[in-house]
Amino acid sequence: MNAESLTRALRERAAGEGFDACAIAAADMLERDGQRLSAWLMQGRHADMHWMARDPSMRTDPRKLLRGCRGVVVLAMNYWPGREAARTPAARGRVALYARGRDYHKVLRQKLRSLAAWLDRTCGSTSRAFVDTGPLLERAWAERAGLGWIGKNANLLTRGMGSWLLLGELLTTAELAVDSGPHAEFCGSCTACLEACPTDAIVADGVVDSNRCISYWTIEHRGSVPVERRPGNGEWIFGCDICQEVCPWNESFARDDDDPFSRREELRGLDPAEIVVMDESTFRAQFSGTALMRAKWEGMRRNACIVLGNRGRAEDLPVLEAVLSDADPVVAGHAAWAVGSIGGRRARQLLERLAASERRPEVLREIRDGLAHVGGADED
Secondary structure, three states, X not given: OOHHHHHHHHHHHHHHOOOOEEEEEEOOOOHHHHHHHHHHHHOOOOOOOHHHHOOOHHHHOHHHOOOOOOEEEEEEEEOOOOHHHHOOOOOOEEEOHHHOOEOHHHHHHHHHHHHHHHHHHHHOOOEEEEOOOOOOOHHHHHHHOOOOEEOOOOOEEEOOOEOOEEEEEEEEOOOOOOOOOOOOOOOOOOOHHHHHOOOOOEEEOOEEOHHHOHHHHHHHOOOOOOHHHOHHHOOEEXXXXXXXXXXXXXXXXXXXXXXXXXXXXXXXXXXXXXXXXOOHHXXXXXXXXXXXXXXXXXXXXXXXXXHHHHHOOHHHHHHXXXXXXXXXXXXXXXXXXXXXXXXXXXXXXXXXXXHHHOOOHHHHHHHHHHHHHHOOOOOO
16 A cells, blocks of 8 residues: 555544544654744743653654654644533633543543554554653644644644644654645734733743643632732632634634533533532542543642632632631632632631641741631621
């Protein structure tokens, strides 16, 4: 089977596995993107995601990951559920669309491995599958393969399917027909994503500063979220989709009813009051097998406190009171911040009582900051 025939067969097989697009790039060095990555790292844009700085050249040279690699096969699967299904129900904390069902890493990895096994059986090649946990600049490879372009919000954009895409890659020694690329850029003068980002995380075209990004703080960061960053999280309890929601390339796209990710109705939005007091075993029972596990039990409870504080509703004080003395100082501290953000006489009484008994320095700091925020107000 020659390269063209093998490539056609691979695309057909990929479609059979449920992938919506398949593009192929030659396994050369991504020099321009490597320079951009180095600059991004030098500027500290990766925050405390230290793994991003480990051997960055590996992310731009697939031959370091697979000896004899000839091609990078980029595969995409759409996850847009339609406008109504994407809507977050009232009074729920917001969850990024990709996390509302089975963990996409598991879904894509299974399909990629099946595709790799078929390819290797067919032509005696060696292939290796990656999802976004692997050391590849997957959006850069997708752009190089001609699948789409990296937009101003740093997401991969496509003219046919917008940006609601999850990517996976096969590195292979097989000889395949390479697609023309890189893809042309079609953002033009549009700045919708930059203007909509509530934390100004998009600091330049195609450059997101993780130190400002809601998705980073709600998913990747461990421990306390800096006080100045908490208001920016708004209603987001896991991830953020704002820069995709406003993108004009996503306005006209609609997919069929296929659902490879087994979306769950209850994950359209989460009740932060339930998450705050949820024990670890219940958390694992409800969310095991979903991407929400990435934030961990501790992180989700922390995030829920921030959402409650941002809402500022006095009716949430009882649930926050229940965790003000939580064994986890991060949860207790964020609950104290939320109480202070809600404010009022009852909030001040709660924090003053807790201040008299709390001994953990990090929690005491949060209590004192909360009291300073509440001030001497007498309102209920």
